[in-house]
Amino acid sequence: MPALEAGLADPATIAMYEPVIGLEVHIQLKTRTKIFSHSTHRFGQSPNSQTDPVVLGLPGALPVLNQEAVSLAIGASLAINCRVNGFSRFARKNYFYPDLPKGYQISQYDQPLAEHGWLDIRWEEGSKRVGITRLHMEEDAGKTVHDGYSDSPRYSYVDLNRAGAPLCEIVSEPDMRSADEAVAYLNELKQVIQFSGASDCDMEKGQLRCDANISVRRLGDPEFGTRSEIKNLNSFRFVKQAIQYEIARQVAVLESGGTVFQETRLFNTARGTTTSMRGKEDSHDYRYFPEPDLPPLVVTADRLASIREELPELPPAMRARFLEQYRISEYDARVLTSSVETARYFEQAAKSAGNSKAAANWVQGELMGALNAAGKNIEESPVSADALGGLVALVEQGTLSGKLAKQVFAKMFATGKSAKEIVKAEGLRQISDAGELDGIIGKILDSSPKQVAQYKGGKKGVLGYFVGQVMRATRGQANPRVANQMLRKALDG
Amino acid sequence: MQNYRKLTIESVRQGLLEGRFSARELAQEALRTCEAGNGDSGVFLSFTPGRALAAADRVDARIAAGRDIGPLGGVPLAVKDVIMTEGERTTCASRALENFVAPYSATAVQRVEEAGAVIVGKTNCDEFAMGSSNENSAFFPVRNPADPERVPGGSSGGSAAAVAGGCTPISLGSDTGGSIRQPASFCGAVGIMPTYGRVSRYGLVAFASSLDHIGPFSRTVRDSAALLGTIAGADPFDSTAANASVPDYAADLSADVAGLKIGIPPEYFADGLDPAVGERIEAGIGRLERLGCRTRKISLPHTRYAIASYYLICTAEASSNLARYDGVRYSKRSERSGTLSDMYRNSRAESFGPEVTRRIILGTYVLSAGYYDAYYRKAQEVRALIARDFSEAFAEVDAIITPVSPFPAFKLGEKTSDPLQMYLSDIYTITGSLAGIAGMSVPCGRSPEGLPIGMQILTNHFREQTMLNLGHAFELDGGFES
Numbered sequence: 001m002p003a004l005e006a007g008l009a010d011p012a013t014i015a016m017y018e019p020v021i022g023l024e025v026h027i028q029l030k031t032r033t034k035i036f037s038h039s040t041h042r043f044g045q046s047p048n049s050q051t052d053p054v055v056l057g058l059p060g061a062l063p064v065l066n067q068e069a070v071s072l073a074i075g076a077s078l079a080i081n082c083r084v085n086g087f088s089r090f091a092r093k094n095y096f097y098p099d100l101p102k103g104y105q106i107s108q109y110d111q112p113l114a115e116h117g118w119l120d121i122r123w124e125e126g127s128k129r130v131g132i133t134r135l136h137m138e139e140d141a142g143k144t145v146h147d148g149y150s151d152s153p154r155y156s157y158v159d160l161n162r163a164g165a166p167l168c169e170i171v172s173e174p175d176m177r178s179a180d181e182a183v184a185y186l187n188e189l190k191q192v193i194q195f196s197g198a199s200d201c202d203m204e205k206g207q208l209r210c211d212a213n214i215s216v217r218r219l220g221d222p223e224f225g226t227r228s229e230i231k232n233l234n235s236f237r238f239v240k241q242a243i244q245y246e247i248a249r250q251v252a253v254l255e256s257g258g259t260v261f262q263e264t265r266l267f268n269t270a271r272g273t274t275t276s277m278r279g280k281e282d283s284h285d286y287r288y289f290p291e292p293d294l295p296p297l298v299v300t301a302d303r304l305a306s307i308r309e310e311l312p313e314l315p316p317a318m319r320a321r322f323l324e325q326y327r328i329s330e331y332d333a334r335v336l337t338s339s340v341e342t343a344r345y346f347e348q349a350a351k352s353a354g355n356s357k358a359a360a361n362w363v364q365g366e367l368m369g370a371l372n373a374a375g376k377n378i379e380e381s382p383v384s385a386d387a388l389g390g391l392v393a394l395v396e397q398g399t400l401s402g403k404l405a406k407q408v409f410a411k412m413f414a415t416g417k418s419a420k421e422i423v424k425a426e427g428l429r430q431i432s433d434a435g436e437l438d439g440i441i442g443k444i445l446d447s448s449p450k451q452v453a454q455y456k457g458g459k460k461g462v463l464g465y466f467v468g469q470v471m472r473a474t475r476g477q478a479n480p481r482v483a484n485q486m487l488r489k490a491l492d493g
Numbered sequence: 494m495q496n497y498r499k500l501t502i503e504s505v506r507q508g509l510l511e512g513r514f515s516a517r518e519l520a521q522e523a524l525r526t527c528e529a530g531n532g533d534s535g536v537f538l539s540f541t542p543g544r545a546l547a548a549a550d551r552v553d554a555r556i557a558a559g560r561d562i563g564p565l566g567g568v569p570l571a572v573k574d575v576i577m578t579e580g581e582r583t584t585c586a587s588r589a590l591e592n593f594v595a596p597y598s599a600t601a602v603q604r605v606e607e608a609g610a611v612i613v614g615k616t617n618c619d620e621f622a623m624g625s626s627n628e629n630s631a632f633f634p635v636r637n638p639a640d641p642e643r644v645p646g647g648s649s650g651g652s653a654a655a656v657a658g659g660c661t662p663i664s665l666g667s668d669t670g671g672s673i674r675q676p677a678s679f680c681g682a683v684g685i686m687p688t689y690g691r692v693s694r695y696g697l698v699a700f701a702s703s704l705d706h707i708g709p710f711s712r713t714v715r716d717s718a719a720l721l722g723t724i725a726g727a728d729p730f731d732s733t734a735a736n737a738s739v740p741d742y743a744a745d746l747s748a749d750v751a752g753l754k755i756g757i758p759p760e761y762f763a764d765g766l767d768p769a770v771g772e773r774i775e776a777g778i779g780r781l782e783r784l785g786c787r788t789r790k791i792s793l794p795h796t797r798y799a800i801a802s803y804y805l806i807c808t809a810e811a812s813s814n815l816a817r818y819d820g821v822r823y824s825k826r827s828e829r830s831g832t833l834s835d836m837y838r839n840s841r842a843e844s845f846g847p848e849v850t851r852r853i854i855l856g857t858y859v860l861s862a863g864y865y866d867a868y869y870r871k872a873q874e875v876r877a878l879i880a881r882d883f884s885e886a887f888a889e890v891d892a893i894i895t896p897v898s899p900f901p902a903f904k905l906g907e908k909t910s911d912p913l914q915m916y917l918s919d920i921y922t923i924t925g926s927l928a929g930i931a932g933m934s935v936p937c938g939r940s941p942e943g944l945p946i947g948m949q950i951l952t953n954h955f956r957e958q959t960m961l962n963l964g965h966a967f968e969l970d971g972g973f974e975s
Contacts, residue, residue, distance in 0.1 A: 103816020287860035
């Protein structure tokens with residue numbers, strides 16, 4: 001195998017090739033119980049506590065399909081524009097592994113739940129439509145734990161908590177041509193699935209997992225090259241790294257006169273490389289056949305229609321509405337629809353603020369900055385959407401200057417109090433009242449005869465000096481616009 | 494206890510309610526009787542005295558309180574050892590599960606116990622229900638109560654012999670290709686394969702999922718009707734169990750059978766049928782005619798492909814169903830294994846007997862890439878044709894009468910060296926299995942050597958009532974002993 005010896009190709013050589021990428025994404029459906037039994041599947045529980053006779057593969061136990069999982073999978077199918085089949089079937093995928101208690105995985109094979117979907121993606125250099133071949137339902141396997149126990153050098157342990165968790169596998173067409181496109185597809189997929197309510201897609205909890213099929217071909221070559229499949233990509237960063245590495249590796253193999261083998265490769269997260277796991281000749285014969293323990297899955301037109309009707313607004317539609325309704329930029333609309341919670345937060349804040357553009361800026365700027373610094377999600381924000389809207393409203397009314405508002409926001413974030421409470425307690429309101437400012441301005445002009453003379457001598461830039469003095473005298477609370485006007489009037493008049 | 498060996502559900506009920514014996518006394522008598530002969534008969538793999546006495550005491554308490562004892566109150570019952578019985582060993586007559594204690598009960602077991610039945614033990618069978626003579630038990634064979642030199646049939650040989658040999662009035666078995674009907678025929682008991690989906694399979698250790706059924710054995714048709722009525726019906730734990738309502742089979746048992754149309758398929762009376770068997774079945778058909786049934790010839794043209802189709806489908810499903818006995822959780826883990834692959838190979842090789850091994854290998858082969866279409870898919874197509882044969886026949890007749898097996902019970906060891914000969918003992922039963930319809934074996938006299946012969950009554954999906962009514966009328970008319 002010349003694969004490793006060939007090394008990696010340089011960017012100029014890579015540029016003579018076109019990568020072809022397809023992704024297989026596993027998403028864990030947000031059900032209370034497992035796909036074929038009543039056992040719960042909570043994350044982070046003690047090993048083998050989330051089990052029952054069906055999950056354990058006890059002799060005589062039978063699977064019964066969780067209809068909640070079906071409904072969520074149908075919702076996900078609609079969210080990715082798939083055609084939902086009225087008749088689909090489960091099949092057994094047979095192979096031996098210690099964390100597969102029955103010796104087969106119940107999946108869907110030749111008759112999947114949904115087919116022929118697509119997603120529109122956008123990345124820095126462009127946009128395109130990526131085809132989706134199919135969405136099928138299946139059960140997850142357990143975990144084989146090879147380390148962490150005192151006898152780990154001699155034994156492996158099996159934890160079946162994850163076994164039987166409901167998954168849907170979404171297989172894309174080989175439509176992507178770069179790592180950036182692949183990541184853009186994953187982002188879009190994750191967003192629409194989250195919005196559909198089918199899954200939280202929390203990658204840290206294994207709720208979204210990705211395998212990538214990658215091949216390269218000389219620019220202009222009509223035929224696809226031989227592909228490899230990269231497994232174990234559990235973050236978007238790894239997806240990008242692995243694809244970039246694999247492209248460079250395959251190009252180097254071809255450039256050195258070698259052959260790319262059809263094989264399964266494993267991404268090494270520590271080294272950022274891929275290594276061969278098994279070749280085509282070692283690939284399993286899964287001996288698929290229709291699962292005799294489950295009747296065919298029939299989705300009636302009524303059921304499909306009612307799920308479609310109850311499907312929440314999805315990111316593409318929501319972005320379009322934000323552009324129209326809030327008059328914000330395309331970029332802002334994308335950021336603000338990055339999660340269901342962000343979108344919900346923004347809409348509520350905009351409503352309370354009365355100025356959606358300003359609310360959009362505050363959510364993306366101060367709020368997200370503070371949340372990132374604190375390591376919090378937006379749903380954990382100490383500042384509620386209404387509170388942020390209230391703050392923005394105070395700025396709009398002229399009660400607070402932008403600078404003051406930022407100070408107030410920091411205090412809101414730290415204490416959870418409303419903007420009004422803080423303004424009142426600290427006397428932080430902006431001074432726009434001419435009567436209040438009049439005396440202060442008079443004093444400043446009286447004590448600065450030299451600068452007054454300069455101004456009157458035509459050096460209008462000195463005005464800034466006076467404004468600064470007013471702000472200092474009022475500890476930043478003076479309305480700079482009002483102060484500016486009054487100073488001009490006093491000096492010019 | 495007088496006449497223990499001839500008890501029925503009804504006579505148990507009368508005895509209990511009239512105070513002639515208590516449920517505990519009956520359970521003790523049952524355990525004594527079952528354990529006494531077991532060294533010779535090999536009927537039971539284990540006994541469940543604690544469970545039996547506790548169940549009997551509950552029945553006695555109900556009698557004392559003047560409450561209803563349930564439809565099977567106090568009746569001793571034996572359960573085939575492929576049916577999960579919580580807290581009891583459930584071995585499937587295999588080394589793979591030699592020390593396996595079931596952590597839950599099958600739905601059928603739950604239902605018979607709720608109905609007051611007293612489970613006295615787990616019966617011997619062919620390993621994982623694969624076989625037609627009970628000689629594939631990993632532990633010891635069962636002997637036919639009619640002739641200890643002969644097999645009881647299989648795979649539910651223990652459950653059939655328990656009833657015919659006087660151990661328990663009723664028992665539960667399982668039927669995949671004839672595993673209830675054929676041993677019922679060999680031993681001289683009533684045995685029913687219900688319609689597929691009539692009885693939940695939850696807790697029946699799977700052999701071939703699309704063909705497996707739990708069903709009753711008894712001495713009378715009435716008792717099978719009662720036992721079937723108890724275990725039948727929808728089950729939230731089995732999505733292949735039908736939602737169809739369950740009739741009160743026993744209540745309508747005596748409906749007149751005169752005028753029922755009965756089909757006789759010549760394909761079941763062709764070469765290979767022992768003349769003694771053919772003669773008894775003809776006599777049985779004559780008796781039904783005298784009872785007013787109208788008989789006519791029908792054709793089931795795809796019958797000759799049934800064995801081939803059946804052994805492709807059942808082995809394919811078995812190869813998958815038995816994958817879990819891999820030494821990880823089930824089966825004894827082989828000590829002499831250095832790698833995971835070795836552990837799988839050695840544990841499985843040490844766990845399974847030759848017939849189970851043969852079927853796993855055959856089934857693995859028929860599902861393999863490149864062979865699926867030629868074998869598994871083709872077999873399913875044939876299965877559909879066989880089912881169509883029956884649906885066309887049942888458009889014209891109410892029931893079909895055939896032999897259960899081409900021959901009466903054969904001698905131990907007679908067919909063990911030739912699997913194909915063994916498979917032929919199910920030639921008349923597997924068609925009904927493939928079609929998913931209902932079938933029953935009722936005794937219809939004996940061969941010149943005195944061996945029991947069974948007559949098969951087949952009816953359409955969920956038409957068990959017609960089948961039971963015919964069997965009951967036949968029994969009342971003296972057909973069992975003729």
